[in-house]
Amino acid sequence: MAQQKIYLSKVRDFGENIGDTFQFIRQEFKPLFKSFALISGVFIIGAAIISGIYQSQMTSVFDRVEKQPGDLSIFSSIFNLNYFLIIILTMLGLAAMQVCVAAYMKLYDKNNESPTLEEVWSEFRRHIVPAIVLAIIALILIVVGTMLCILPGVYLAVVLAPAITIMVNEDASIGGSISRCFELIKENFWVSLAIYFVSYLIYSFVGGAIGLIVGIFTGVGSYLTTKEFSTTAGVFTSVANVFGYCFYLVFVVSVCLNYYSLIEKLDGFGMMKRLENLGTTNPNDKIEEQY
Numbered sequence: 330m331a332q333q334k335i336y337l338s339k340v341r342d343f344g345e346n347i348g349d350t351f352q353f354i355r356q357e358f359k360p361l362f363k364s365f366a367l368i369s370g371v372f373i374i375g376a377a378i379i380s381g382i383y384q385s386q387m388t389s390v391f392d393r394v395e396k397q398p399g400d401l402s403i404f405s406s407i408f409n410l411n412y413f414l415i416i417i418l419t420m421l422g423l424a425a426m427q428v429c430v431a432a433y434m435k436l437y438d439k440n441n442e443s444p445t446l447e448e449v450w451s452e453f454r455r456h457i458v459p460a461i462v463l464a465i466i467a468l469i470l471i472v473v474g475t476m477l478c479i480l481p482g483v484y485l486a487v488v489l490a491p492a493i494t495i496m497v498n499e500d501a502s503i504g505g506s507i508s509r510c511f512e513l514i515k516e517n518f519w520v521s522l523a524i525y526f527v528s529y530l531i532y533s534f535v536g537g538a539i540g541l542i543v544g545i546f547t548g549v550g551s552y553l554t555t556k557e558f559s560t561t562a563g564v565f566t567s568v569a570n571v572f573g574y575c576f577y578l579v580f581v582v583s584v585c586l587n588y589y590s591l592i593e594k595l596d597g598f599g600m601m602k603r604l605e606n607l608g609t610t611n612p613n614d615k616i617e618e619q620y
Contacts, residue, residue: 337438341590350583364449368429372422377570383411424464430581431497491588513591528583536576
């Protein structure tokens with residue numbers, strides 16, 4: 330039996346968002362994860378490798394701290410080039426993943442079918458650079474808000490969560506995306522906070538647990554091969570980070586679905602589109618006849 334299409338542009342409450350997140354991932358897993366991995370994978374693997382190298386370096390630094398606790402030059406070893414490369418690649422990776430998923434869901438909603446890798450890549454190329462700039466601006470605003478007082482930082486984190494999704498779906502500018510965030514969040518802050526918090530917990534717990542288990546087995550194998558703790562720590566960190574990034578897909582899809590819910594509440598375009606298509610399409614067209 331053919332799977333029923335998930336309508337993205339519809340009003341969802343908290344439970345429906347979480348349920349539809351897993352339903353969408355399960356239904357679209359192969360083409361979605363293919364686009365997610367091949368397009369965003371460069372940043373994910375890059376950040377994981379650099380993180381593993383950095384963790385390997387830190388084992389020797391910690392030994393120096395124990396032997397020479399007053400040596401201030403140790404700080405230059407901690408905040409080295411790899412440290413800042415991890416921050417940069419992580420930011421690029423998170424932005425790339427959000428653009429990739431948002432582009433996939435935009436094409437899925439527009440064409441009523443799973444988009445191809447080429448279609449997602451074409452959409453990705455158009456938005457990745459301004460999306461990175463937008464991500465940096467959003468991060469600065471959230472950090473400043475958190476430093477002034479924790480609550481403004483939390484508020485801005487919730488408000489700006491769908492910024493990249495807005496940019497991709499509405500072809501909006503950086504300023505337009507930020508303004509649209511504040512427009513959509515009116516009277517929807519608390520439910521959005523709950524959705525983001527729970528979906529982030531699911532991503533953190535499941536991704537962290539599976540990444541830890543796989544990382545332990547990989548790390549043990551590395552130690553038995555090399556007999557070096559620093560190498561083992563680096564391999565473990567790299568593998569655990571890769572699995573953690575993969576499960577970030579849960580959080581991003583949840584944010585995108587909440588965006589579709591918010592625009593449906595505000596504009597109602599999804600309902601209008603379904604009414605226009607009523608009677609023009611046959612849901613059984615793609616189901617083979619059975620005798």
